[in-house]
Amino acid sequence: MCIEVQGGHALHGEICIQGSKNAALPIIAGALLHDGITVLHNCPRILDVMYMVQILREMGCRAEFEGSSLRIDASGTDSYTVPFGCASMMRCSIVLLGSLLGRFKRAVLPYPGGCTIGARPIDLHLDALRKMNASIEEEGEVLNAWTARLTGTKVNLAFPSVGATENAVLAAVLARGETEIINAAREPEIQQLCEFLTAKGARITGTGTGHLKIRGVESLTDSEYELMPDRIVTGTYLLAAAATRGSIVIEKAPVDQLDSFLDILKEAGGRYRLEEPPGKGSHPMLIFEGKDACLPVREVETAVYPGFPTDLQSPLMAVLAKAEGESVIRENVFENRFQSAELLNAMGARISTAGRTARITGVKELYGKTVSAPDLRGGAALVIAGLCARGSTVISNEHFIGRGYEDITGDLRKLGAKIWRTD
Ligand SMILES: CC(=O)N[C@H]1[C@@H](OP(=O)(O)OP(=O)(O)OC[C@H]2O[C@@H](n3ccc(=O)[nH]c3=O)[C@H](O)[C@@H]2O)O[C@H](CO)[C@@H](O)[C@@H]1O
Ligand SMILES: C=C(OP(=O)(O)O)C(=O)O
Numbered sequence: 001m002c003i004e005v006q007g008g009h010a011l012h013g014e015i016c017i018q019g020s021k022n023a024a025l026p027i028i029a030g031a032l033l034h035d036g037i038t039v040l041h042n043c044p045r046i047l048d049v050m051y052m053v054q055i056l057r058e059m060g061c062r063a064e065f066e067g068s069s070l071r072i073d074a075s076g077t078d079s080y081t082v083p084f085g086c087a088s089m090m091r092c093s094i095v096l097l098g099s100l101l102g103r104f105k106r107a108v109l110p111y112p113g114g115c116t117i118g119a120r121p122i123d124l125h126l127d128a129l130r131k132m133n134a135s136i137e138e139e140g141e142v143l144n145a146w147t148a149r150l151t152g153t154k155v156n157l158a159f160p161s162v163g164a165t166e167n168a169v170l171a172a173v174l175a176r177g178e179t180e181i182i183n184a185a186r187e188p189e190i191q192q193l194c195e196f197l198t199a200k201g202a203r204i205t206g207t208g209t210g211h212l213k214i215r216g217v218e219s220l221t222d223s224e225y226e227l228m229p230d231r232i233v234t235g236t237y238l239l240a241a242a243a244t245r246g247s248i249v250i251e252k253a254p255v256d257q258l259d260s261f262l263d264i265l266k267e268a269g270g271r272y273r274l275e276e277p278p279g280k281g282s283h284p285m286l287i288f289e290g291k292d293a294c295l296p297v298r299e300v301e302t303a304v305y306p307g308f309p310t311d312l313q314s315p316l317m318a319v320l321a322k323a324e325g326e327s328v329i330r331e332n333v334f335e336n337r338f339q340s341a342e343l344l345n346a347m348g349a350r351i352s353t354a355g356r357t358a359r360i361t362g363v364k365e366l367y368g369k370t371v372s373a374p375d376l377r378g379g380a381a382l383v384i385a386g387l388c389a390r391g392s393t394v395i396s397n398e399h400f401i402g403r404g405y406e407d408i409t410g411d412l413r414k415l416g417a418k419i420w421r422t423d
Contacts, residue, residue, distance in 0.1 A: 003395040003409060005386030006418035007368055011246035011290075013415045017234050017253070018044040018406040019068065019227035023192040025092035026166040027225070028052045030197055031072040032061070032099045033173055034220035038200070041226040043070040047402040051086035055093065058083040082109035088141075089113050090403070094122055094163055097145060098170035101134050107145040115375035115400065118334035124164035128155045132171055132179065152177035152216055160185040160210060160304050166193060172214035173202045181212040187305040188231065188257045196225045229283060231257045233405060235312040236380050238286075240412060242270050242293035243319045243388040248415055252277065253286035260308045268319065269295040296325035296362060302333050314340045314381035321349035322388060323362035331356050340378035343371045347385050347393070365390055373397040376404045383408060387417055394422075 019042035028049070031038035043049060045065065053063045053070070060077035063070065080100045087093035091114030100107035112122070126136050126143075133151040137144045152175050155168050165185040170193075172179035184190065186209065194207040200223045203215040231254045241248040242265065255262065255274060262272070269292040274284040297320065302310040310333035320327040321344050331337045338358050341351040347369045350361040368391030373379025379401040386393030395401075398421065401408055409419045 001398045002422050003383060003398050003401065004420055004422050005368070005383060005393045005395070007366070007386055007389035007391060007393065009387070009416055009418055010244040011241045011248055011387070011412065011415040011417060014249040014251060015237060015411055015415060016251045017229035017237070018046070020044070020189060020192070020230040021046055021048060021232070021404050022162070022187070022189040023227050024049050025052055026095045026170065026189070026193045027196045027227070028056065028070070028072065029092070029095045029099045030170055030193060032056065032074050032077070032096065033103050033170065034200060034222070035075050036073070037222040038072045038074070039224040040070045040072070041224065042068055043227055044230065044406045046404055046406050047399065048090050048092065048404065051090050052092070054086045055082055055096070080104040080106040080108060082107070084110045087112065091115070091120070092163070094125060095166045095170060097125065097143065098129060098167035101129065101145055101147055101150055102171050102174040105147050105149065107143070109143050111141050111143065117337040117375055124157055124159065124161045125167045128157065128164055128168040129171055131155055132168070132175060134171070150175035152179040152214070154180045154182065157181065157183040162187050162190065165190055169193060169197070169204070169212065169214060172216060173197055173220070174218070175216040177216060179214045179216070181214070184210050184212045185304060186210050188228070188254070192228060199223050199225055229254050232309060232311045234258065235261050235309070236315050236384070236405070237411065238265060238270070238288055239312070239315045239319050240384050240387055241288055241415070242268060242290040243322065243384045245291045245293060246415070247289045247291065250286040250288070252283035254283050255286060260306060261312055264297055264300050264308060264316065265293070267295065267297045268323065269293040293319070294322070294324050296320060296323040296327040299328040299330065301330040304333070310334055310337060311377050313337060314377045315384055317341065317351065317358065317360060318344060318381040318384040320360045321351065321363065321366060321385065323360070325362055327360045327362070329358045329360065331358070339374035340381040343374065343378070343382060344385055346371060347389055349385070367391060368393040370394045370396070373400040376400050380405065380408070383412070383419070387412070387419070
């Protein structure tokens, strides 16, 4: 399948944001820790979630969607072998290692796949689990792991890796004694994972900080949990509105997680205001005005949370491609995340990259082209470029985009874009 966009239509209207991909995936892995029921509300029906659900089913779990709620019954599973097909299509399958070792003391799984935005080694994951008394052998493309019992200890991460933190947290929940994770990643999705596990009976302190303490428990309980809206999808749609100089309303925007992104959006000339929703603890309505979002940004650097999210770097680049001046982006998290630059250039942009730095000289017009999504967010960047380009853009490799966006064409059509999926 491809995505086809007829450019030149400003986005206007109101949109609801899907549940968070990067929260859903480790939480689904967390459901495996419990010999019983987990219900996840607001679970996005994206390809990566479908892969994870398929993996669980092939391992003997029952997993069914009812609307946007996913019900998992992990009582039937006795398998510790992750089927290779789906697991090697996605990155987050690696966090099954921690939960399988916790539940079965054994795990066999393939190296994870996913977007090629860098080498993406898993050394920090393996070091953390080995410290917790796991033995892990790497045999070709297969990871073979076992433990007499995972044991709590101090895990000091050399870098606050999101996936390695999640693996250590998942492994610690049923481990003997206390695990301390120092220099843990602080991304909001990790906070959701900790909250989800706590609601299941895990004993975790330090949630939301870079220093987590997890005291192992014997078992977990049935639970229901509501996933938060996806901050990266929120940012993508705001950038799409900025690129078309449109104005949109996001019903429940996770603004508290988007500070550094919103600062950059303002620097680019975007304006927004918030309206508090009636209930406490819920997300406000964000009213965005993008008619003046034509300014360059001096320098934006991606960083771990709460810095500017690397997952919004490519979509931002597409907007800056038409800014009135020169912008600089520095990608500090992944070493190969500028693949969409060349494709944007094919559409008329002027972007030069050297190592981790991209210089974007704004142009008056982008032109529709046939291009191929290089990865998930690079694909989203091409959609944004297509929305503000002259003529028609066709984006192949649409499956990359489907890994993280539930219905990007439907959502953008609701906002007035001329965009659809085609063969
Ligand atoms: C499913 C999911 O949640 N994916 C997110 C997660 O990916 P992911 O969990 O893969 O990201 P990490 O935080 O682990 O990776 C960040 C950096 O650390 C390096 N590294 C990581 C692990 C390791 O063992 N060794 C190592 O060197 C990576 O190569 C990368 O350069 O966080 C990224 C950074 O916010 C996001 O872009 C991804 O959307
Ligand atoms: C890089 C991403 O995801 P993953 O880690 O699942 O490849 C992303 O969501 O942009």
